[in-house]
Amino acid sequence: MxxxxxxxxxxxxxxxxxxxxxxxxxxxxxxxxxxxxxPDGSIKWTINGRLPHTDHIExxxxxxSVWVQYGLDSAGRxxxxxxxxxxxxxxxxxVTRSHIDYTFLDNELPRFFINNRQLKMDLAxxxxxxxxxxxxxxxxxxxxxxxxxxxxxxxxxxxxxxxFPSVDKPMVIEKFVFTNTTDKPLTISMEYLKREVRTDSIQxxxxxxxxxxxxxxxxxxxxxPGERTSFAVCYxxxxxxxxxxxxxxxxEESARENRIKTILSPLQLQTxxxxxxxxxxxxxxxxxxSIYKTKVGYLHGPGGLAYYAAVWANDxxxxxxxxxxxxxxxxxxxxxxxxxxxxxxxxxxxxRPIPSSIVAEGDAVWQGAGDRGDMAMIAYGASRFAxxxxxxxxxxxxxxxxxxxxxxCSRKLNDQGVVLSDHDELEGRFPSGKANLxxxxxxxxxxxxxxxxxxxxxxxxxxxxxxxxxxxILKTNIEKYFGGNVEGFEAYKYYETNDVxxxxxxxxxxxxxxxxxxxxxxxxxxxxxxxVDGLATEAGKETFWDRSTLYALRGVLQAGETERAMxxxxxxxxRRLLGEHVPYPVExxxxxxxxxxxxxxxxxxxxxxEGLFGMLPTGFNSFNxxxxxxxxxxxxxxxxxxxxxxxxxxxISRLNxxxxxxxxxxGSKIMKYRINEGDTQAVTL
Numbered sequence: 001m002x003x004x005x006x007x008x009x010x011x012x013x014x015x016x017x018x019x020x021x022x023x024x025x026x027x028x029x030x031x032x033x034x035x036x037x038x039p040d041g042s043i044k045w046t047i048n049g050r051l052p053h054t055d056h057i058e059x060x061x062x063x064x065s066v067w068v069q070y071g072l073d074s075a076g077r078x079x080x081x082x083x084x085x086x087x088x089x090x091x092x093x094x095v096t097r098s099h100i101d102y103t104f105l106d107n108e109l110p111r112f113f114i115n116n117r118q119l120k121m122d123l124a125x126x127x128x129x130x131x132x133x134x135x136x137x138x139x140x141x142x143x144x145x146x147x148x149x150x151x152x153x154x155x156x157x158x159x160x161x162x163x164f165p166s167v168d169k170p171m172v173i174e175k176f177v178f179t180n181t182t183d184k185p186l187t188i189s190m191e192y193l194k195r196e197v198r199t200d201s202i203q204x205x206x207x208x209x210x211x212x213x214x215x216x217x218x219x220x221x222x223x224x225p226g227e228r229t230s231f232a233v234c235y236x237x238x239x240x241x242x243x244x245x246x247x248x249x250x251x252e253e254s255a256r257e258n259r260i261k262t263i264l265s266p267l268q269l270q271t272x273x274x275x276x277x278x279x280x281x282x283x284x285x286x287x288x289x290s291i292y293k294t295k296v297g298y299l300h301g302p303g304g305l306a307y308y309a310a311v312w313a314n315d316x317x318x319x320x321x322x323x324x325x326x327x328x329x330x331x332x333x334x335x336x337x338x339x340x341x342x343x344x345x346x347x348x349x350x351x352r353p354i355p356s357s358i359v360a361e362g363d364a365v366w367q368g369a370g371d372r373g374d375m376a377m378i379a380y381g382a383s384r385f386a387x388x389x390x391x392x393x394x395x396x397x398x399x400x401x402x403x404x405x406x407x408x409c410s411r412k413l414n415d416q417g418v419v420l421s422d423h424d425e426l427e428g429r430f431p432s433g434k435a436n437l438x439x440x441x442x443x444x445x446x447x448x449x450x451x452x453x454x455x456x457x458x459x460x461x462x463x464x465x466x467x468x469x470x471x472x473i474l475k476t477n478i479e480k481y482f483g484g485n486v487e488g489f490e491a492y493k494y495y496e497t498n499d500v501x502x503x504x505x506x507x508x509x510x511x512x513x514x515x516x517x518x519x520x521x522x523x524x525x526x527x528x529x530x531x532v533d534g535l536a537t538e539a540g541k542e543t544f545w546d547r548s549t550l551y552a553l554r555g556v557l558q559a560g561e562t563e564r565a566m567x568x569x570x571x572x573x574x575r576r577l578l579g580e581h582v583p584y585p586v587e588x589x590x591x592x593x594x595x596x597x598x599x600x601x602x603x604x605x606x607x608x609x610e611g612l613f614g615m616l617p618t619g620f621n622s623f624n625x626x627x628x629x630x631x632x633x634x635x636x637x638x639x640x641x642x643x644x645x646x647x648x649x650x651x652i653s654r655l656n657x658x659x660x661x662x663x664x665x666x667g668s669k670i671m672k673y674r675i676n677e678g679d680t681q682a683v684t685l
Contacts, residue, residue, distance in 0.1 A: 028571045029532055033578040037278050041264075042142035043583055047072065054079075055581055057145060058286075058303050058596045061165035061256075062293040062331075063088060064237075066172045067305055067595075068145060068163055077122050078136050080106050080147070082163065086170050086237040087292045087301065087308035090205040094364035096357065099308050100199060102211050104235060110193035110215045112176070112231070114156050115186055132156070141583050143260035143285050144253070156182055167255040168293070171236035173216075175249050179228040189220035190231040196241065210241040216249050263288045266328040269608055270637040279573040279583070280605060284327070286584040287320055287601025291331050296362040297338035298331055304587060304595035310359035310366075311339045313374035314425045317381040318442070319547070320602035325388035325617075326609055328642020337394060340382050344401040351408050354378065370422030371412075373439030377425075379405035379446035383453050387617035390645035392456070395620070399457055402450050409443045410470065417477035419443050424504070426545075429591075430538055433495025437482045438507040440474060445511035447471035449617070456620050475513060483516060487528060487539065490519030501528050503535035503548035509555025510610075517559040524552050525568065533589065534572055545588040550603035557611030560678055562628040569607065613638055613650060618682070621645055625662055625673075626680040627652040646685045 034050065035043040054071030065085040072078050085101040092098065112119040120131040133152040140146045147161040160177040180186045193215040201208045216232035223229050232249035269280040291300045294309045301308045302315050311317070316339045324332035342362055346354040355365035356374050382402050386395040412420045418440040424432040451467040482492045487501050494502040501523050509517060523529060528539040534549030536542070549572060556565040577583050585600035586592075609615050613636075614626030621644045629636060635653040648666040655661050655674065662673040662681055673681045 028567065031571070031574055031579060033574070034580060035578040035582055037274055037578070038140065040142070041278060041281060042140045043278070043577065044138050044140040046138045047076075047136055051076065053580070056595075057141065057583070059143070059145070059163075059165050060290040060292075060303060060598070061259075062168045062291065062298075063170040064165045064172055065290070065303055065308065066163065066165050070139065070145075070147070072136060076135065078106075078134065079122065082172065082174070082235065083305060084172050084235045085305060085308060086209070086211075088294055088361060089170065089209045089237045089239070090309075090360060091199065091203050092205050094205070094360035096310060096359045096366050097306055098205070098360055100209055100211070100237065101305065102197065102235070104213060108195070108213065109233060110191040110218065113189045114151065114178075119151060134159070143289070144256060150181070156180070156186060157188065162253065164253065164256045166252050167259045169236070170238070171234050171247070171252070173232055173234055173247075173249050173252050175230060175232045175253060177228055177230045178223065180223045180225050183225050185225065186223050187220055188223050188229055190215060190218045192218040193233070198241075207239050209237055209239055211235070211237050212241065216247050259289070260285060263329060266640045266642050267326055267605070268639045270639060272633050272636075273570065275570065275574050275577055279577040280608060282577065282583045283585060283601035283604035285601070286596055286598050287323060287605065288327065288329050288332050290598035291335045294361040296342065298335040299338055299361070300332070300335040300598070302587070302597040302599055304592055304597045307597070309361045310357055311342055312357045313343070313354070313372070313377040315597070315599035317343060318377040319381070320599040321381050322384040322388065323602035323605055323609070325385045326615075326641055326643045328640075328647070333389065336385055337397070340378070340385075340398050340401055343378055347401065347404045351411055353408070354405070369427035372423045372425050372427060373419065373421040373436065373442065375405040375408040376419060376439045376442035376446060379409065379450065380442045383446055383449035384617060387449060387453050387456070387619065388623075388643050390620040390643060392620060395453060395457060399453070399459075402446070402453070406443075406446060406450060406467070409446075416481045417473060418481045426537070429543075430502075431495065431498075433497065435481070436495050437478070437492050438504050440478050440482070441507040441511050441513065444471050444474045444478065444513065447474065448512075452618050478508065478513065479515060486523070489523035489526070491516055491523045492520065501526075501539040503529060503537050503545070503552065506548065506552035506555045509559050510551055512558065514559050517561070521556050521559065521561050521564065524556070525564065530568070533575070543588065543590065546585045546600050547587075547603055550585060550600060550607060554607045554611035557607065557628050558614065558626075560628065562630055565611070565628075566630050609638065612636070613652065614680070615650075617644070619684075622682065622684045624680050625650070625683050626678075627660060627662065629654060629660055629677070644685050648685065
């Protein structure tokens with residue numbers, strides 16, 4: 001009898017566990033914002049205690065990237081550290097991280113003087129010396145990092161300090177604007193400085209590289225009350241240091257501001273939630289700025305002090321390139337085509353795997369993890385990009401790559417009909433078995449999109465029917481092979497023998513495989529997986545990667561669990577935009593210390609494009625729209641969409657509790673649809 005009771009109790013608890021965990025899901029932690037959204041769309045941290053605090057941010061241009069670590073200690077002393085990366089200035093041998101980079105500290109800056117008193121930027125507030133202290137009042141971000149400060153002992157000037165990358169040159173500018181806040185003229189000066197470092201000629205690729213830190217506009221100026229003057233410092237690389245160069249900090253700043261405006265102008269999110277709108281804008285900046293002009297064209301790069309002038313099957317081909325098909329940024333589109341063309345170089349008749357990454361401006365490859373499911377990533381990303389971009393000529397270029405990758409995956413099916421791979425995109429950091437769930441799910445999504453794309457390209461009906469048949473069989477096999485009860489949830493095993501919940505069980509949702517949506521969503525939002533920073537990679541571990549959280553939020557919206565998704569999307573967005581580490585989605589922790597890798601920005605935007613607005617490309621000028629309008633919103637819009645060969649606005653509004661209006665505006669042309677909430681509307685532009 002005792003044994004029977006225990007078995008019954010165990011069965012009851014196993015049944016009850018998911019319900020108990022679900023009951024805890026809505027208790028998200030309270031957040032205390034450090035930053036505040038400003039009227040111009042920037043965010044600002046006003047220094048009002050809560051010290052010490054440090055943070056870091058990355059900003060990029062076509063030939064440079066700068067990683068800035070900044071903060072204040074408990075006494076109010078500031079420190080700014082800049083690591084400047086030059087992606088196309090490389091060393092030998094050709095490897096992923098053979099770019100050059102240099103770090104510059106505050107104590108290496110040229111000295112500033114105000115009425116012959118030196119401004120000391122690391123001087124404690126109120127310290128009695130002959131030096132002028134530098135007291136930071138606020139820091140703000142919006143493509144340019146600005147530090148606002150005043151001098152103390154006494155207050156003489158206001159200082160605006162701006163750090164930003166050049167748009168098109170291998171150079172970073174740090175600009176100092178001094179405003180006289182007294183009622184008397186002030187003499188303000190900056191010393192001349194020029195410091196050069198040259199790389200070893202034997203180890204340098206092509207020729208030695210010279211890194212120069214130099215003052216711009218040094219000297220003394222008499223500044224009248226209320227007037228301002230500016231100085232600057234540049235950090236640049238060159239292979240021809242003897243050639244004279246003129247740097248105009250104002251022109252460089254204006255070019256950076258214009259580039260940010262160019263990124264922010266298309267694909268504008270308008271919702272009643274200012275935090276979501278603002279984080280969407282910031283994600284566009286980081287996702288789009290990190291594109292480097294290389295000898296093989298524009299290449300999007302993750303950044304993070306490690307990944308430049310190179311492409312990956314996940315970050316670029318799968319994550320961010322499909323986003324560029326909606327953004328309409330010309331450089332972004334060029335980078336997507338360059339990415340897929342690079343991978344296409346490695347197609348072969350023997351169906352050996354395409355490398356996971358092509359590095360060093362296309363001169364080398366990285367295959368350190370073997371086949372990570374890369375062909376499924378490429379086929380999925382390229383087919384989705386080609387459809388949404390809506391350009392038949394570009395699609396014809398990509399079609400051979402897509403079909404080759406699909407054939408590769410078909411040849412990798414095991415006896416149970418799912419795709420074998422050496423690893424997954426985590427490259428052995430966590431176990432993935434011989435066949436993992438995301439690879440087969442991506443292959444499924446690629447088959448479906450390739451069938452739509454092939455129809456647009458007038459490919460043989462028999463081939464396209466075969467893709468659809470393979471997809472249907474694969475969907476059944478995914479359920480049989482990966483479907484199961486894991487930790488009490490009817491969700492998915494990440495691989496065949498997996499018995500611990502994993503974050504990437506969300507991928508089937510994003511591919512429209514919803515058979516296990518309830519159990520999967522319950523698992524994702526349970527305390528076993530959801531942490532203060534989003535999804536843990538594996539239940540019980542501290543490691544998290546934002547990319548899985550971003551996929552999950554999109555998938556939960558696609559599954560129709562709008563209110564649950566929005567609770568976590570609002571929480572996540574607020575933490576990334578206004579919390580302790582801002583203002584972009586991040587890569588991972590503890591690895592990389594939450595560096596701002598750029599493709600995650602594209603994934604964040606796709607939560608809204610594909611999840612909230614439910615846009616699924618079906619042709620060069622057509623898509624299915626399954627909007628998920630939150631109950632407390634009356635309307636939402638994506639404006640200035642550049643996709644499907646058109647430029648248009650998409651607005652979703654609530655007619656009543658059960659009906660939604662879809663309005664598409666393209667110039668003077670207006671298309672209107674009325675649907676039941678949760679339904680899908682086919683749209684042809």
